[in-house]
Amino acid sequence: MATLKQVAAHAEVSVQTVSNALNAPHRLRPDTLERVNRSIELLNYRPNRNARSLRTSAVELIGYCVPNWPNQTHLVMDQFLHALCAAAERTGRHILLFTAPPGVDGMPVYDDLHARRLVDGFVLSQTETHDPRHGWLKEQKIPFISFGRVWKETTQPGPWVDVDGAAGSAMAVRHLHEAGRRRIGFLSWPKSSGLAEDRLGGWRTACKELGLPTSGLAVRCREDGIAEGARATAELLDADPFLDGIVALSDILALGALRELGRRGLTPGVDVGVTGFDDSPLADVVSPGLTSLRQPMDDIAAELISILTDPDGPPDASTERLLHPELVIRGSSAPG
């Protein structure tokens, strides 16, 4: 394994000159640069990242805690991780995975990773209502960025990137309206979820703008499951037989809706238009395909990395970015 010293000897320059050839090539005379580069090439030199990090005290690694909540399905996690990695690599960085207990119990793990210089900062996701990690990291002055808002106002939430759920619901409503739907229901979660309130609000606003009814058309599911989605759909249909559209808070709930419609002999996309959220692999795999709101993962990841690694303004200055989802139309909302 070649070192700077060996390259320097080969090119007959000092060690520092080789270092400069890599980090500040403009400082070298063109012919020297050329000669050094030839030696680098010839000896197949690669800088030792540990030595560099020791000197500069920056490891170019970003920590991400891989979530493990068995009750909540992470259907788009692989998409997210791939996008995050790719974005990090575009800035010469990488993602370091770790596990930690949820909530405040996990804080020692974050602290340790940072204190031992395994990472420069963190990307958080699965942000909870009142997520304690934000305040804690901020206090420790550990750089971080959150995918997802901290919904209830803690003391100074810290920087985040999120997708505009209200806008997404509104897009779904307008799409169904254009397809002729006039009585559009909404499958929601318990009130405690900020994400749910956001998406529900978008549905309500859009319906009002279009002159559509909302009263009695929103049902809250107890959890994110197919069975709950089906139950809630049954409840909606029992209360209003003329229901012809359903906007669901998640793909899973939407699948429940599809199932209940099928059970009643109604055809999704023909009798009732259905949309989900997040465009998980499920959406493309059921029949008819599920119309869903895709999270722009590449943009999200790029924003996360860009804010976290911004050399000036530390991300401490509460940066906030709200991105728009994209409606992916499949058979569940439009026949054919």
Next chain:
Amino acid sequence: MATLKQVAAHAEVSVQTVSNALNAPHRLRPDTLERVNRSIELLNYRPNRNARSLRTSAVELIGYCVPNWPNQTHLVMDQFLHALCAAAERTGRHILLFTAPPGVDGMPVYDDLHARRLVDGFVLSQTETHDPRHGWLKEQKIPFISFGRVWKETTQPGPWVDVDGAAGSAMAVRHLHEAGRRRIGFLSWPKSSGLAEDRLGGWRTACKELGLPTSGLAVRCREDGIAEGARATAELLDADPFLDGIVALSDILALGALRELGRRGLTPGVDVGVTGFDDSPLADVVSPGLTSLRQPMDDIAAELISILTDPDGPPDASTERLLHPELVIRGSSAPG
């Protein structure tokens, strides 16, 4: 950020003594150890991993290439990653994620990560038939371990951990047989897939052992999709109206089977028993639940890490571990 030097000054010992307190405590007199530990605690000292790695040339990081094959769904990737992280952490290591082009085009990326000392070795997954990575890494003497066999014999495949697909299929067949099924079909993939041939072989062997017919009961699907699974199921049912069991190579194909059964008015679990593979989130989410063969992720991960980080015998000595899947029984194979 406290350093060894500061701790040493505080405890009134030399730097090396503090280092020993951490790495070889038996070398210290009990009272010295106690005093040093108090100083460490008091100053909240954490060793700087970069400095340590520079000195010892081991980074305690394991590279894992996050796959990105849009055509193939990675429904259990989050389970795998969590298990892998946890297993790595149990040995004081972490997982570093990266992206790379598939096949031999990605090799420079692996090479670079290793040469620059960002990782000590690699965990490979999504191993392909004739996967070029094994030979290449072996040649470069870069430590690696593969999740999944290299099916066609390349020159010296290298160490791997895998799940016994044949045993899994056989378990599924025996389970269906116990439930009274006597004509059990198999949904497969093209012959080129080693994984498919493995699982298909297990079905055939088990059927023969139990005296069940196999001729004409295996269908090959062109790809891993719901539609293909449904088509193949239709083909099976058209050819043999008395078919009462289906072992599918994947959960996705099994979902296709469920769909086709429903279309024909047949009830999964009652009229025809269906099983899938991998126990993806899908299996728990459809109705009836899909009986499926769970991959023992924690064991897999533990084996991967243990072989890769084995201090004696380098994993170069072709180590091979074949683990058993576990049958998770749900409504698709047994009524109730």
Next chain:
DNA sequence: GCCGGTGTTTTTAACGTTCAAAGCCTCGGT
């Protein structure tokens, strides 16, 4: 011929840790 300036290269000194070897006790045996 000397001066200051500009552009290029080298020297020196770290970054925080561990390894190898040397040093210093203390103690039992002669």
Next chain:
DNA sequence: ACCGAGGCTTTGAACGTTAAAAACACCGGC
């Protein structure tokens, strides 16, 4: 009292890199 052995601790050097400062070479102006 002296020696050698063991247990514990310190010393010195190194891992490979970069920042800062110093040195050098060249040039145009006076």
